[in-house]
Amino acid sequence: MKTTPDTEASVHLPRGCNARPAQDTLSICVLASGSKGNAIYVASAQTAVLFDAGLSGIQIERRMRQRGLSPDTLDALVVSHEHSDHVSGIGVLARRYSLPVYINPGTQEAVSRHLGRIDTFCAFDCGTAFSISDLTIHPFSVSHDAAEPASFTIQNDCGKIGIATDLGFAPAMVRQHLKDCNLLVLEANHDIEMLEQGPYPWPIKQRVKSRTGHLSNESARDLLMELLHENLRHVILAHISETNNTPEKAMNAVTGRLNAWRPRFSAACQHTCGDLIHLGPSPDDP
Numbered sequence: 001m002k003t004t005p006d007t008e009a010s011v012h013l014p015r016g017c018n019a020r021p022a023q024d025t026l027s028i029c030v031l032a033s034g035s036k037g038n039a040i041y042v043a044s045a046q047t048a049v050l051f052d053a054g055l056s057g058i059q060i061e062r063r064m065r066q067r068g069l070s071p072d073t074l075d076a077l078v079v080s081h082e083h084s085d086h087v088s089g090i091g092v093l094a095r096r097y098s099l100p101v102y103i104n105p106g107t108q109e110a111v112s113r114h115l116g117r118i119d120t121f122c123a124f125d126c127g128t129a130f131s132i133s134d135l136t137i138h139p140f141s142v143s144h145d146a147a148e149p150a151s152f153t154i155q156n157d158c159g160k161i162g163i164a165t166d167l168g169f170a171p172a173m174v175r176q177h178l179k180d181c182n183l184l185v186l187e188a189n190h191d192i193e194m195l196e197q198g199p200y201p202w203p204i205k206q207r208v209k210s211r212t213g214h215l216s217n218e219s220a221r222d223l224l225m226e227l228l229h230e231n232l233r234h235v236i237l238a239h240i241s242e243t244n245n246t247p248e249k250a251m252n253a254v255t256g257r258l259n260a261w262r263p264r265f266s267a268a269c270q271h272t273c274g275d276l277i278h279l280g281p282s283p284d285d286p
Helices: 057-066 090-096 105-115 172-178 192-197 202-209 217-227 247-255
Strands: 026-032 039-043 048-051 076-078 101-103 121-123 130-132 135-141 150-156 159-164 183-187 234-238 264-267 277-279
Touching: 026 057, 026 150, 026 159, 026 183, 026 234, 039 057, 057 090, 076 090, 090 105, 101 105, 105 121, 135 172, 150 172, 159 172, 172 217, 183 217, 192 202, 217 247, 234 247, 247 264
Parallel strands: 048 076, 076 101, 101 121, 159 183, 183 234, 234 264
Antiparallel strands: 026 039, 026 277, 039 048, 130 135, 135 150, 150 159
């Protein structure tokens, strides 16, 4: 495999940056979400994993530092699919911090030549759970225009997180995997009217709306209605299009039919880092 040299300067983190949560918990921070780059940090007290790295290495480092997190403490990178907004920083981070890259065979075949030298690939199969230290990760297939796209649930004794972005629809298998989550990262990509009236060429509009595209606000709402339960504490709306949606439209559409009881909602952003959210016996959601 041809080696691609790292060209970015490393960000030096100040002393005292928190490596991981100090007590038993399950924590998540959406570092970036959208068509220009995606990255999600998930950690326990023992383990820290980055799901996708669609920003440059230096941007990932800076956003982690904003939340007091050190990339030196990452244990692994996990890749959902090969699109550049999910993998552009994978190679740099893997080499800089000597990280294994967890990836399924179809995605590895599609992307490996773009990543440069990776010392350790760890293969996973969609539908089969694997563990990274105390985190149990269950990858499952989703419908998206990629080689072998995956979404994930992540679980330990403190809770269960579901990540469901970059999917055109949610069949029964997807809904089954996302049941009983305490926190959901849920795609609400586009407002249908904005997409239809917007500037995208017709073929791209058709792709976005297709069963291998992205969930609309309404599709996200319908999926969430099936997944609601009393222990779902937080829903993060993600992959919100900057052209065909707004956070306000997404939030209003998804929450509009909920009854008096509802989880906490927030919207992930492309250009700023989200909050660090903790699940555990005494959650301290910001």
